[in-house]
Amino acid sequence: MTISIWRYSHLTLAISSFFFILIASLTGIVLAFEPISKKLEPYSIENLDTISVSETIISLHKKYDEIISLEIDENDFIKTSVITKEGNNDTFYVDPITGNKLGKPSKKKPIYKFATNLHRSLFLKSTGRFIIGFVSLLLCLIAVSGLILIIKRQGGFLKLFSKVIKENFEQYYHIIIGRYTLIPIIIITVTGIYLSLDKFSLLPSQKINHSIDFEGQKKSTIIFPENFLLFKNTKLSTVKSIEFPFSEDEEDYFLLKLQNKELVIHQYSGAILSTKSTTLTDLFLHWSLLLHTGKGSYIWASILLLSCLGILFFIYSGFIMTFTRKKNSIIPKNNIKKDTAEYVILVGSETGTTYSFANSLYKALLENKQKVFITSLNNYTTYKNCKYLIILTATYGEGEAPINAKTFLTKIKNDAINHTIKYAVVGFGSMAYPKFCEYAIEVNQTLQQQANYSPILPIYKINNQSFDAFKYWAIELGKKLELDLHLKQQVFKVNKQYKLAVTENTNINCDNTFLVHLQPSKKIKYTSGDLLSIRPKEDNIERLYSIGKVNQKILLSIKKHEFGVCSNYLNTLNKNELVTASIKQNPSFHFPKKAKEIVLIANGTGIAPFLGMLHENHKQVKTHLFWGGRTEKSYKIYSKFIEDSIEKKQLHNLHIAYSQENTTKQYVQDIIAVNEEVIISVLKNKGCILICGSVAMMNATFKVIEKITVSKLHTPIDYFKKSNQIKTDCY
Numbered sequence: 050m051t052i053s054i055w056r057y058s059h060l061t062l063a064i065s066s067f068f069f070i071l072i073a074s075l076t077g078i079v080l081a082f083e084p085i086s087k088k089l090e091p092y093s094i095e096n097l098d099t100i101s102v103s104e105t106i107i108s109l110h111k112k113y114d115e116i117i118s119l120e121i122d123e124n125d126f127i128k129t130s131v132i133t134k135e136g137n138n139d140t141f142y143v144d145p146i147t148g149n150k151l152g153k154p155s156k157k158k159p160i161y162k163f164a165t166n167l168h169r170s171l172f173l174k175s176t177g178r179f180i181i182g183f184v185s186l187l188l189c190l191i192a193v194s195g196l197i198l199i200i201k202r203q204g205g206f207l208k209l210f211s212k213v214i215k216e217n218f219e220q221y222y223h224i225i226i227g228r229y230t231l232i233p234i235i236i237i238t239v240t241g242i243y244l245s246l247d248k249f250s251l252l253p254s255q256k257i258n259h260s261i262d263f264e265g266q267k268k269s270t271i272i273f274p275e276n277f278l279l280f281k282n283t284k285l286s287t288v289k290s291i292e293f294p295f296s297e298d299e300e301d302y303f304l305l306k307l308q309n310k311e312l313v314i315h316q317y318s319g320a321i322l323s324t325k326s327t328t329l330t331d332l333f334l335h336w337s338l339l340l341h342t343g344k345g346s347y348i349w350a351s352i353l354l355l356s357c358l359g360i361l362f363f364i365y366s367g368f369i370m371t372f373t374r375k376k377n378s379i380i381p382k383n384n385i386k387k388d389t390a391e392y393v394i395l396v397g398s399e400t401g402t403t404y405s406f407a408n409s410l411y412k413a414l415l416e417n418k419q420k421v422f423i424t425s426l427n428n429y430t431t432y433k434n435c436k437y438l439i440i441l442t443a444t445y446g447e448g449e450a451p452i453n454a455k456t457f458l459t460k461i462k463n464d465a466i467n468h469t470i471k472y473a474v475v476g477f478g479s480m481a482y483p484k485f486c487e488y489a490i491e492v493n494q495t496l497q498q499q500a501n502y503s504p505i506l507p508i509y510k511i512n513n514q515s516f517d518a519f520k521y522w523a524i525e526l527g528k529k530l531e532l533d534l535h536l537k538q539q540v541f542k543v544n545k546q547y548k549l550a551v552t553e554n555t556n557i558n559c560d561n562t563f564l565v566h567l568q569p570s571k572k573i574k575y576t577s578g579d580l581l582s583i584r585p586k587e588d589n590i591e592r593l594y595s596i597g598k599v600n601q602k603i604l605l606s607i608k609k610h611e612f613g614v615c616s617n618y619l620n621t622l623n624k625n626e627l628v629t630a631s632i633k634q635n636p637s638f639h640f641p642k643k644a645k646e647i648v649l650i651a652n653g654t655g656i657a658p659f660l661g662m663l664h665e666n667h668k669q670v671k672t673h674l675f676w677g678g679r680t681e682k683s684y685k686i687y688s689k690f691i692e693d694s695i696e697k698k699q700l701h702n703l704h705i706a707y708s709q710e711n712t713t714k715q716y717v718q719d720i721i722a723v724n725e726e727v728i729i730s731v732l733k734n735k736g737c738i739l740i741c742g743s744v745a746m747m748n749a750t751f752k753v754i755e756k757i758t759v760s761k762l763h764t765p766i767d768y769f770k771k772s773n774q775i776k777t778d779c780y
């Protein structure tokens with residue numbers, strides 16, 4: 050079964066029961082406080098396993114005329130009903146050793162009464178009870194389908210608790226909280242269903258019937274109850290309740306309810322007249338009540354409370370995820386028939402973002418007066434006049450097709466075309482996954498093997514939905530097609546914008562690189578490794594720069610590109626000029642707080658976040674920096690930051706590779722290979738490796754590290770990536 054069937058079921062169940070689940074969780078939160086507050090009352094009796102029923106009867110008889118009943122609840126409070134020496138009926142919590150009255154049982158507070166009624170039956174009596182029971186079942190199914198989704202997403206049951214790749218806040222915490230609340234939620238729902246079945250008398254009969262033969266009983270000598278052997282040997286910890294004989298009639302008896310059985314006891318001889326074990330139905334009912342309500346345990350009640358809060362978060366995050374997916378997945382309405390189109394855009398998407406890219410390409414082609422048809426990959430069919438097939442697709446699971454592309458490969462393999470079609474494939478994926486853009490690669494390979502298909506451009510892979518990268522690809526496509534493809538980004542959400550003043554802007558060096566120092570106009574939260582998002586007025590396209598935090602200022606290292614709108618804009622800024630930008634938190638690329646040894650690897654401008662991290666390495670954690678640049682002059686621009694860190698013992702080893710300095714070119718991966726002992730020691734000692742810079746450098750570095758981990762640590766590099774010991778921020 051595909052992930053999407055489970056996702057569909059999860060979503061449908063959640064939407065259909067959302068309102069009732071919301072009420073049940075809100076009231077559940079209120080009700081969870083009841084057992085907690087009860088537990089805080091001062092009536093709990095300790096060491097019930099050392100006090101016998103006899104001792105209790107003796108002490109109560111000393112103080113009161115008659116005992117009617119004794120009850121021990123889940124909080125170890127002992128409630129008794131007595132007739133006092135003054136002849137009055139009284140019910141209170143009692144101390145079994147002294148017989149002293151401890152306090153009166155309090156009445157249920159109105160808020161709890163209200164919440165209980167709403168929680169149990171929505172104030173609708175039997176109909177409400179039925180709805181709530183049914184909703185418990187739905188919630189249980191939602192939890193189970195959620196579990197299956199997580200297992201599928203993580204790549205198997207054993208990886209259930211392995212690292213979750215963060216796509217966005219809602220998705221990430223939906224999974225993280227889901228993993229921890231899953232078992233309590235299943236317990237809440239199963240016990241809820243059981244309690245409902247009981248209310249509708251759908252459980253096997255649970256009444257215990259004692260049959261007592263009083264005729265067969267001999268007239269016995271009178272023994273006082275406190276001297277009954279059974280009462281002497283029975284400790285209060287095993288007792289649920291005792292009903293005392295109502296009158297002196299010999300046919301009136303003691304009814305002793307223990308945790309696992311019920312006994313009828315002759316009131317004069319102490320003989321056991323009948324014993325019946327508690328039925329399984331009764332036992333389950335008892336446990337269902339305790340587990341569903343949290344009675345008797347404030348730890349469990351607190352877990353129930355947190356689970357209800359978790360459910361509220363699932364409602365919120367589920368809603369946001371669905372809404373975003375729906376908003377992203379809008380395919381424009383085609384205004385021509387499929388067989389008229391010369392351009393066909395096929396989209397493979399699961400959560401919808403690829404559609405927004407496809408839409409901007411579709412609009413750009415329309416603006417160029419081209420005949421375009423757009424649809425999803427699964428809808429692929431014949432296109433009579435198609436000259437160009439453009440495929441934009443995401444990758445899911447472990448390198449698999451997204452939901453709306455599952456049938457595409459089979460279809461295209463079985464479809465012979467009799468005219469030439471030029472094609473281009475763009476893969477959307479994330480480098481955080483081992484099989485980066487794998488499905489797009491498969492699509493591209495399949496097209497390569499099909500007769501009559503020829504590529505316009507080689508496959509192009511986009512990491513983390515970079516619109517910049519897509520725009521660049523569109524320019525290349527435009528050149529081939531002799532069209533001006535001006536893509537406009539759909540902007541959904543712009544983070545909070547801040548004004549930053551330029552405090553320093555260096556001259557460009559031999560590599561066209563410069564440093565900008567920016568001072569936020571008010572206090573904002575950021576750290577080295579976070580990203581600064583700038584949208585220049587010219588094109589409003591977001592550019593992301595990795596931040597180094599140095600002396601409470603933002604340090605950016607930027608390479609000026611000849612036609613780069615943003616890099617040229619930043620390069621022309623003078624001191625005190627203001628830049629408008631926002632911060633994108635990037636917690637997966639912060640300086641590790643706990644690692645004992647750290648390796649930082651960068652090339653070119655990728656060093657910027659590391660300059661900040663070294664500057665803030667106040668604990669002087671052992672740190673090695675590997676940097677690759679072109680020449681010694683390239684290094685100059687960073688030297689004062691690095692030398693300062695070495696002096697302050699915030700950087701312990703520096704390794705530099707120059708690619709243009711000597712006759713033999715040296716790259717950062719080469720100096721890593723000759724310093725393999727550093728990599729081994731860091732990975733072995735649960736240290737961390739951070740890589741920042743170009744994707745080409747990252748891939749070359751991965752190859753070298755993989756060789757080291759396999760040969761020296763007998764572990765594939767993926768293990769360290771998944772355990773977060775290797776982190777990247779590459780572009």
Ligand SMILES: Cc1cc2nc3c(=O)[nH]c(=O)nc-3n(C[C@H](O)[C@H](O)[C@H](O)COP(=O)(O)O)c2cc1C
Nearest residue numbers: 398399400401402403443444448478479482485486
């Ligand atoms: C559960 C899950 C699995 C993913 N697996 C991969 C993968 O194996 N390879 C990859 O490159 N990207 C993977 N991605 C990233 C998506 O392909 C990427 O975020 C893409 O831009 C999403 O596009 P969409 O919103 O159109 O579905 C995965 C994302 C998720 C949520």
